[in-house]
Structures are given as C-alpha cells and as structure tokens.
Amino acid sequence: MRRFAAIIPALALLGVLISLCGCHDREGVKVRRVAKGEPQGPVPEATPPMAQPASAGETGITDQPPALWQRQPPSPLRKLSYLISRSDGTRCEVSLVTLGGGAGGILENVNRWRSQLGLPPLDDASLQKELKPPLTTPLGKVLIVDFTGTPEKGDPARDGRIIAGILDRGNETVFFKLRGNPSLTGRSQGDFVKWIGTVRFQP
C-alpha cells in the first residue's frame, strides 16, 4: 500500500505544475499612480550595438544629411530619422514622415505640434500669420512653421521647440520635423533647411 501512496504526492505535483503552466501567462489590468511629468509613451528604439541602421535606399528616399547627424533606424511612420546630440546633454530629433493625401490638413497637424509644446491652438487666419516664407526645393514649395513653448511633460534639454516643413505632393503629404532643445534647434535650423533641399523620392 505504501507504494501506491507514493503516487498521490507525485500526481498532486503534476496537477499543480500543469495548472501553473496554464496560469502563468494570465495577466490583468493594472493601475498605478505616477508623478506628473514622468514620460508615459514609448521611447524611440535605440540602436543595438550590433545593428546597423537601414540604408536610405530601403526607404525609397535619398538624402544628404550633415556629417554630425546620427542616422536612426527608420520606423513604419518615420521614413528618415536622425539624432543631433551635444556633449552638454542637449539633443534634437529630425524626422521625415509621409502620410497619405492631405494627412488631416495643415491646421490640424500644426495644432497637434503646438499642443505638444503647451501652446494654444490656432485658427486658419492666425496660421497664415505664423507661416514663415516657404522654402523652394526641387520637390516643390515647403511651408515652414517654427514654434517655441514649454511642454507639460518634457525635458528642457530635449524639448521645447519645433521647426517643421510641410510639403504637399498631391497623393501624400511629407512632414520634415526638427524638434528638441530650443537653443540647439535654433543652431541646427540652417542644416535642417539645407537637408530638406537634398531629399529625393525614388520613383
């Protein structure tokens, strides 16, 4: 009988382990309270030590970025992405995003950027006043806006100013964006404008 008794703990262990296998993936909804200002969104993916950023050819876009811009891997929304960082910890991000058609309109996009900097929305009339002289490039006229604000959740070393270019290509809208530390963004404006002029879309 002692031998039969041996099977009971073994079978009990089997039951416990199998139910653990079934349960360990079950997670639930969690609620946390976090201090205001803690970033909640995803952080753009870093370059793993062994990974090489994709070449511009893979995105169907060619460009000539300044030497100090660090190319970042493209993502589904960002066709081109660069990082400008300085040893004092300040940084800016440069991105090129293409969206179909009118992409929701210029005003909506401009107001979205303004809200990211804690600025009030504009109406059509005030938008016209905010537009800088357009940039003439081989791809067409690029509308330029430049906003400085104080983002509610942001590090001043990395955020506070957006200079953006909007290019209407008929079937899609191209957004060129320079965003980051206000001072560094200002210093990078010349390079940014030159870079926009070098961007070409492969047929």
Place this chain on the structure above:
Amino acid sequence: MRKALRSLLGAVSSLKLTVVCLSAAMVLVFAGTLAQVDGGIHDVQKRYFQSLFIRWPDAPSGIPVFPGGHLIIIVLLVNLLTAHIRRFRWTAAKIGIHLIHGGLVVMLLGALLTDFLAVESTMRLSPSQTSGYAEDQQSCELALVETSGKDFDTVTTIPQSLLERGGEITDPSLPFRVVVKSFHRNARFVEPGRSGAETKPASTRGVGARTAVVGVRPATAMNERNVQAAVIAIEPPPGAKDEQGGSWLAVNDVVDPQTFSYGGKTWALFLRPTRHDLPFQLTLRSFTHDLYPGTQIPKNFSSRVLLTDSAHRERREVAISMNRPLRYRGVTVYQSGFLPGDSGTILQVVRNPGFLAPYLGCLLVGIGMLWQFAYHFLGYLARRRRTA
C-alpha cells in the same frame, strides 16, 4: 482497482518513461534549434520549450503534435519522484544516488520556476535621468493615462495578452469600456485606399484617421523589431450616457500622446513596451564607452549610477560594467548597450527568483557523484586489501 493502481504506478515510475522523456527532449532541442533559422529566438523558446505542447498550426486552437518543454519536464519530475519514493532505501551505498536525484529535481524545478517567474527587461537612461521601471521590448501594453490630477497621473495598463484576446475590457479605474477591434503583433502603415483590402483609415480619431494599418509577419531577426498596433474603441458602459469616445489607432512607435476627453477628464493613450516596476530607482551619473585604440571595436561599457531605495534608506553610487552587474533586492542589473551617439546607457534588468537552482542542483549532483565514486572506490580498496 488495486491492480490498475499498481500498473499505473509501474508505468509512471518506469525507466522506460525516463528514456522516452529524455529522447523526446533531445528531439525537441534539435527541432527547436533548427526552428530558430526561420523563427526568432523568443518565439521558438515560447513555442517549443515554454509550452505543454507544440501545436500545428501555431495557435492555441492548433493540434498538439509533440510534447513541449514544460510537459517533458513535468513528466520527468513525476517519474523521478515516483521511482525514487517507490524504490527508496536509506543505506550508505545509496546516499550518492539520492543526492544526484535531488540535484536533478532541483534543476528541473528551477527550470520551471525561471520560465514562470523570471522577467527580463531593459532600462534606458540618459545622464541625470532617473527611472524606477524597466521595459520588456518583447511585449507591449496599452496605457490609458488620466491627467486631471494635480500632482499625479493615474495610469491604467492593459497587457498584450488581453489585447490579443480582443473584445471588451472593463476595469473599475476606467469610466468607459475599451473595445479591441484588432491587434497586430507587427504592423505596417499605408495610405488608405492604396493597398488592396485595407482601404479604410484604421480609426476615426488620432493618427489612425489618416492611415490604414496592415498586419505583417512578426520580425524574427535579432536586429529587427516588431511594431505592435491596436485599433481600439472607447465606448460608454452599458446604460451610461452615450459619450462619443471614437476609435483610435495605438502604435508602439508613436511617442506623442493621443488625447481625448471623457467624463469631463482628459485621457492620453499610448501603446508602449510593457513596463515592470522596480523596488528601487536608478539615476545615471555617467556613462563611458571605451574603444580599442585606433578602432571602432568596443572595449568596455560602464555606467555609474545612483541607487536610491527610500523604503530601505539606501542611497549609494554603484558602477555597473560588462562583467560586474548590480545585484539588489532580487534584481540583477547588467550593462547591455548604449544609446545612439553614446547619449546614454542601456541596462538589462533581470529578476529571476530561481537563479540559485542551477547552482544548487549542480552542487548536489557533484557531491552525489563524488560520494558514489568514493564509496565504491574505498570499498574496492578494502576488498583488495583483504584479498591481499
């Protein structure tokens, strides 16, 4: 009845079952290794080794075609324990065998413990940045942030497993229902109307109002990553006042918040890597990335961090480098990589309650083998002396 029990006990504790399990384990390791050619290491690990069965096709409803790693471990454990209890003899000649079996049991249990409880994640820090959480880049969660509090935001997170299941999600912290319309483990975004079947914008509001979403095959290479996307609708609970929340496309790549108002409060939504809270905070003091002179080959990465644990009144600076991890309160923090342009550090954060099991198991097996060898060797010497 007794006869049936006897035959069951005989089958469960038989050496034949041990051989079958070990053979199945060998086949599994071979097949799992080959599968990594096409599948990513994480997917293969989950499908072949961290499952009860390998299913075909690879879905919960798939037909089980071969025992998975967990089933083999569990059957081996039961087989070993049953055989051991059944044939147990407390003699000096058997002590080594008991220790070896004990060590194997500890190793098998340790393997299960690691699979169930271990969490691997990464923490990225720029100089002076402080963080009390790490992110698992292999999975995502939907974060709904209620921002009306003065000093605090309330963050409700919905894990990927619930998003994949789809349907309605409710929680007392949410005044609305979250209805998951679709979830993609890897997604691409196209202009609405341009790509075949996906002709409509993904959602009515936010970034999805301007783009259609298409699911693609999950990435498997180590230098690729999946971009998860979920289309969700914000709907009032049954019987509540109809308040239009609309539908949203959440992408684990969109850094900017997508905001909406509901019940007079402002909410932001993000799809982001799953966050794991840590029992302490780390602040990056400095990061160094040394190269071999005249080359771009990394020689050493190291991070100097400030460890702060207010609950235990701990506050000290720690250096973490490639072979010198920080171990604190059950968490091990390794130096893993660096942010672009050396602008910060990437630390790997591992919490594994079963990390001692392999050491303990190997120690028991080693002592057991030594005992067996010494016992028989000394017996042999004694016999030889007697014969002489």
